Amino acid sequence: MLTSADLDTLLLTFKVASISTALMMVFGTPLAWWLARTDSAWKGIINAVVALPLVLPPTVLGFYLLVMMGPVGVIGEFTTWLGLGTLPFTFAGLVVASVLYSIPFVVQPLQAAFTTIGKLPLEAAATLRASPLDTFFSVVVPLAKPGFLTAIILGFTHTVGEFGVVLMVGGNIPDKTRVVSVQIYNHVEAMEYSEAHWLAGVLLVFSFVVLLVLYTVLKTQPVTHQLK
Amino acid sequence: MLLTTFSRAVILSVLLLAGQTSWSASVLVAVAANFSKPMTEIAAEFEKATGHTAKLSFGSTGKFVSQLEHGGPFEVLLSADGKAPQRLVESGLAVGNSQFTFAIGRLVLWSAKPGYVDDQGKILATGGFKHIALADPKLAPYGVAAVEVLKKQGLFEKLQPLFVQGENIAQTFQFVSTGNAPLGFIALSQVIENGKIAKGSSWIIPRDEYSPIRQDAVLMKKGAENPAAPALLDYLKSAPALAIIEKYGYDLPKK
């Protein structure tokens, strides 16, 4: 059965994932919008940087975050200057790491959805007196709804499932940075297989249900809205 | 008679030489992360001395055990503790009488900053740090030893909220070496170079502050038929191997 420590890690995990997903939507949406619309020479570079977490081994990413967010790292010096101290081993640090690690899962579906919409509906909206911001909320958001849902679900589940990065920057502190994937790993390492099975089962069922929703329910409303 | 003795010796050495080449084999070894540096050196010497090769995998003992219990291919385990080999023997996966202690780990309180940790470890009581790193005591014997030290000093309760725990001793070292944790309990072998601690500041914790960190080796049944496996275990007890182990700051098992 799940112990109360296991439940704590589940709770913490959902807290990290919710906050990270919210932040990713806030920062990822304008970024994806810019990437979908721009002809800038920077587009390729930014696209590559955003996609890096997809190919970097998480522990590598985690190690570099540990170095950069540490007292002598660039980010660490900045956060210290701000009076926040260094981020590793804190809840905030975990959120920052999760955002960086999962951001491609948010930006890429949004970018694809925005690209699919094209410029025609935006022009139509402009000729119907809608300002650019108005257009974004009254036309782009409803047309890109499947993209937004995909982004939220993938961003959230990917953060729930992350392991390598939090292992590196988290420091395995109960109630603060010990998330469910680390807890499962600890159970396995400590040869507590039955506890590991229980927790892994919960994670598996959760992820499966969420992905099932993504691929069945949302399939009825595919991203490819062509304007006719 | 002399001739026959001589010819016998010749034939024997020819056979031995031939045998050595035809018997030279390769052994797959799972090595606890803390022992990676000395073992790399020992494996090189072992190959020179015997002609066998040792292929080394480094990782946490817990992970190796779960892999071995599910068909992992390792023929020899060099554990970070004595419990894991015991467990493998009991479950019948390892050869019963093959377990022995090859090294005794030394714990050190270390900081990447020079002059930060004093050679008495008084800083533990003084405090002034936000985090202190140690290996997860649930997973790593160095973590158990660290907890033991703190409890003996009466500082465990006070310092526990500051713990950041590495899942193994290598990760714990990264926490401290990147400065994210200003100090932490790690293995002496991780910071020693040519018999000296080269960087930062440290307190090499006296042996009587914690129970000895016995690191045991065991021969897996998978490796019993491979001549290179027992050969490697034998070599671990040889003088050249012991010299290397000692050089890296481990205590040697008593004869």
Add this chain to the structure above:
Amino acid sequence: MTQLITVNFRLNYAEFQLDVNLQLPGSGVTVLFGHSGSGKTTLLRCIAGLQHAPQGFLEINGNLWQDSGQGLFLPTHKRSLGYVFQEANLFPHLTVAGNLRFGLKRIPKSSNTVDLQHILELLGIDHLLKRKPDCLSGGERQRVAIARALALNPEILLMDEPLASLDFKRKQEILPFLSRLNQELNIPVLYVTHSQQEVAQLADNLVIMADGKTIASGPLSETLSRLDVPLAHDREAASVWPVTVVEHEADYELTRVAFAGGMLSLPLVAAAIGTPLRVQIYARDVSIALEAPTATSILNVLPATITGITDDQGGLTVVRLQVGTQALMSHITRKSALLLNFQIGMAVYVQIKGVSILN
């Protein structure tokens, strides 16, 4: 207030230059005509503000929308215009009613004076309000798009080849709606097309474009018959006259119509006396005689004056004539032109073999 549209744009892309200086009447339908690549759509987009010509001056019936001289560029959403795209470009997530309401919600109440129901009936879409765009035919979608633009009661209606993506049948379905709209609503329309048929049927004024420049601009019949414009030399060259139904000759199944300078006989038209019509006379159907033919089967014989002659390749001569106040074109052979020694200013008679009704 002067009803005038002033359009000056200069724009320089690597492979395309636009250089347009136009004064257009602030009412009626002005058709921008030209081949693809002539810059007519670019011009329309610049007028809408969808494209920003770095050098430009644009004034619509007293409203200044762009003046690069003083750094003024009104963004599209602040211009009182209606725009109909080549593809209807309806919002797929909204119903027909939702699409119509989209713009209405965003204009001040005071300018919301359009009789939407009337527009819906005029366009024949009042039964489609609850449908989503993907449940409409191409023609229906385009009609909804037109209604959506008109609902805003705009200062000007801009239409970018609204029929180009439709097949012949759908075009025939919408063209009458467009003609009626123009007659019933008093909104100036700029209409982009490359179809001569649409020009003949809809235009009051015609702007002909080529290579990013305007090569002719003026009232329809005058511009159509300008000999310096390629249109007059086209095999399909035609004159378009506005006429009014005068009487029906039921026995002969004919209708008599009056134009500024005379009368014409047409095949019987089901239209009440006094109905305004638009007729098209192909240049190839017009022959010229020096004297009034006394015995001819052709009904429409009218006195005319020669106002222009050009000799074309292929033995063709294009003659421009004045009939009453209307311009008329005739395609005759070079041989006839020489034998009869046609000169500018000569009084002649034209025989019109066929007249087609456009609406």
